[in-house]
Amino acid sequence: MRLSQMLFFTLRDDPADAEIPSHKLLIRAGYIRRIGSGIYAYLPLMWRVLQKISQIVREEMNATGAQECLLPQLQPAELWKESGRWDTYTKAEGIMFALIDRREQELALGPTHEEVITAIARDMIRSYRQLPLNLYQIQTKFRDEIRPRFGLMRGREFIMKDAYSFNADEESLKKTYEDMHQAYSKILQRSGVAFRAVQADSGAIGGSGSQEFMVLAEAGEDEVLYTEDGQYAANVEKAVSLPTDAEPSPFSTYEKRETPGTNTIEKLCQFLKCSPTQVVKTVLYQAVYDDGITVLVLVSIRGDQEVNDVKLQNALVETKTIASLGTSPKTLLSLTVPTPEAQENWAAKPLPLGYIAPDIGDESIAADKQIHPKFLRLVDQTAVDLKNFVTGANESGYHVVGNNWNQQIKIPSISVDIRKAKPGDRSIHNPQETLRSARGIEVGHIFQLGTKYSQAMGATYTNEQGEEKPLIMGCYGMGVSRLAQSAVEQSYDQDGIVWPVAIAPYHAIVTIPNINDTQQVEIAEKLYTELNQAGVETLLDDRNERAGVKFKDADLIGIPYRIVTGRAIANGKVEVVERQNRKSQEIPIAEVVSTLKQWIVNS
Ligand code: ATP
Ligand code: MG
Numbered sequence: 146m147r148l149s150q151m152l153f154f155t156l157r158d159d160p161a162d163a164e165i166p167s168h169k170l171l172i173r174a175g176y177i178r179r180i181g182s183g184i185y186a187y188l189p190l191m192w193r194v195l196q197k198i199s200q201i202v203r204e205e206m207n208a209t210g211a212q213e214c215l216l217p218q219l220q221p222a223e224l225w226k227e228s229g230r231w232d233t234y235t236k237a238e239g240i241m242f243a244l245i246d247r248r249e250q251e252l253a254l255g256p257t258h259e260e261v262i263t264a265i266a267r268d269m270i271r272s273y274r275q276l277p278l279n280l281y282q283i284q285t286k287f288r289d290e291i292r293p294r295f296g297l298m299r300g301r302e303f304i305m306k307d308a309y310s311f312n313a314d315e316e317s318l319k320k321t322y323e324d325m326h327q328a329y330s331k332i333l334q335r336s337g338v339a340f341r342a343v344q345a346d347s348g349a350i351g352g353s354g355s356q357e358f359m360v361l362a363e364a365g366e367d368e369v370l371y372t373e374d375g376q377y378a379a380n381v382e383k384a385v386s387l388p389t390d391a392e393p394s395p396f397s398t399y400e401k402r403e404t405p406g407t408n409t410i411e412k413l414c415q416f417l418k419c420s421p422t423q424v425v426k427t428v429l430y431q432a433v434y435d436d437g438i439t440v441l442v443l444v445s446i447r448g449d450q451e452v453n454d455v456k457l458q459n460a461l462v463e464t465k466t467i468a469s470l471g472t473s474p475k476t477l478l479s480l481t482v483p484t485p486e487a488q489e490n491w492a493a494k495p496l497p498l499g500y501i502a503p504d505i506g507d508e509s510i511a512a513d514k515q516i517h518p519k520f521l522r523l524v525d526q527t528a529v530d531l532k533n534f535v536t537g538a539n540e541s542g543y544h545v546v547g548n549n550w551n552q553q554i555k556i557p558s559i560s561v562d563i564r565k566a567k568p569g570d571r572s573i574h575n576p577q578e579t580l581r582s583a584r585g586i587e588v589g590h591i592f593q594l595g596t597k598y599s600q601a602m603g604a605t606y607t608n609e610q611g612e613e614k615p616l617i618m619g620c621y622g623m624g625v626s627r628l629a630q631s632a633v634e635q636s637y638d639q640d641g642i643v644w645p646v647a648i649a650p651y652h653a654i655v656t657i658p659n660i661n662d663t664q665q666v667e668i669a670e671k672l673y674t675e676l677n678q679a680g681v682e683t684l685l686d687d688r689n690e691r692a693g694v695k696f697k698d699a700d701l702i703g704i705p706y707r708i709v710t711g712r713a714i715a716n717g718k719v720e721v722v723e724r725q726n727r728k729s730q731e732i733p734i735a736e737v738v739s740t741l742k743q744w745i746v747n748s
Contacts, residue, residue, distance in 0.1 A: 159173065206308065273606055303625075309618060354593045357590045386570035505520070653707070708721050
């Protein structure tokens with residue numbers, strides 16, 4: 146492609162609305178253009194990058210035996226109602242764009258395709274002989290993200306590769322899952338990014354085991370906790386660890402004490418001269434379920450620990466939790482720490498905030514049809530283990546010391562792991578190892594789904610014994626457009642993007658310093674033609690611009706090799722500059738094509 150004929154547009158200055166380097170650079174270098182919030186046009190250079198990544202993805206998916214297809218983006222609401230996710234996706238998370246057509250039918254724009262693929266499997270898979278089966282597509286997804294940001298990182302329209310596997314048993318699912326794990330590792334290696342596979346929370350998608358593939362970068366929205374020995378890595382949402390040991394309690398007798406102005410753990414510990422590890426703090430949450438019922442949740446945890454919101458959310462939809470409510474809501478619509486105003490709606494009298502104990506009476510909740518009449522009480526293991534601990538006295542300005550479970554205070558009925566693991570904690574697999582923290586960008590997520598969707602939607606097959614069984618499923622997502630930008634986030638310098646060769650839009654750019662010099666032009670034209678013929682994807686900068694401008698642009702757009710038909714042509718050579726390390730060398734014109742081909746193969 147000739148730059149003189151291309152839609153080529155670079156900016157000298159950073160765009161005002163971009164926060165992270167990769168977003169700034171992709172805009173400045175003319176790869177993407179913002180059309181609306183979280184909506185971007187992929188301009189010609191970007192589209193080439195996306196196609197290269199898609200091709201790598203395709204090759205590695207095909208190598209596992211997965212088959213490519215293309216599923217509809219417009220999805221009937223009925224399918225989502227069958228799976229039970231319509232409300233979660235349109236109301237609770239609100240991430241799905243839903244619409245009503247001219248026939249008054251509800252539809253959605255696909256944020257993911259479990260429902261569609263399960264409907265297909267239900268119709269087309271009959272027998273174990275058709276299994277295992279793995280179908281994938283590369284397609285635009287739509288999600289009404291709360292906070293679209295960072296360009297392609299979190300768009301409302303983005304490109305994803307999603308695969309769905311159907312297996313006859315758990316063992317076969319594990320094999321497919323392992324194959325996908327390998328394929329993802331190869332895709333990311335080939336794309337030239339540094340990454341880490343980590344244990345992950347399964348979120349609204351559901352199912353048991355899942356792993357995320359994180360591209361390591363400071364601007365990443367996710368925190369990863371890992372050990373140096375390489376044996377453990379998890380998203381902080383999912384991570385577990387050993388808490389530090391609690392200090393022995395200085396309180397041996399049970400006693401209520403006046404503790405004025407100690408509504409935070411820090412103030413309390415200063416006042417009582419004790420350690421936060423000797424305190425059971427009780428945090429209040431407000432959960433709204435799909436039947437419109439608000440449940441007030443009390444979470445008791447050791448004073449030095451924090452509640453992990455994702456673990457809490459998961460605990461709140463677990464069967465044993467729901468069963469303890471005595472009603473049967475299905476979907477958790479929201480989970481918040483109630484504001485003082487929100488409390489006015491349901492508290493019978495003002496709560497002693499900062500002084501609440503795990504056993505605060507249910508009479509604090511005003512009688513109201515929309516409010517569950519009892520607190521849902523959860524306790525974290527860190528609090529369960531304490532002796533002679535401190536709690537609030539359920540009265541403003543007072544605490545109780547020397548408390549013991551089931552002696553002076555009833556232990557909450559549901560015990561769960563709900564604490565946030567943090568850097569510095571000891572690892573469970575080996576307490577000698579401590580957790581370290583890194584930032585990552587989630588580019589892929591693989592799940593063992595099990596029978597959640599097949600059961601809900603009645604997708605079954607007949608096994609060897611002639612019995613009808615639900616299909617066992619897995620799903621495997623990879624953000625193609627997010628991966629493209631992540632590569633930039635990991636690889637740039639003060640002059641611009643430094644693309645890994647495998648996913649660069651072009652391998653090389655031939656720059657003519659002075660287009661009025663016919664010899665320069667002639668050699669450049671010849672190299673441009675020969676390189677492209679030899680499969681070295683090459684741009685020709687034939688614009689009527691100063692050489693300095695051309696060099697700057699070539700650096701900004703990040704093409705791996707720049708070939709300059711400058712002074713060296715007098716000696717039958719051209720200058721070749723490597724973008725990554727700025728190494729420059731003169732190469733005889735006749736050897737340029739073979740040299741570049743070699744470099745690209747070896748890159
Ligand atoms: P996140 O936690 O970042 O919101 P997710 O867990 O909702 O992502 P999945 O449903 O697992 O994402 O989707 C699979 C992949 O699609 C993700 O790993 C990510 O690479 C990509 N992806 C998800 N949401 C977006 C988005 N809004 N913009 C760009 N890529 C996305
Ligand atoms: Mg995910």
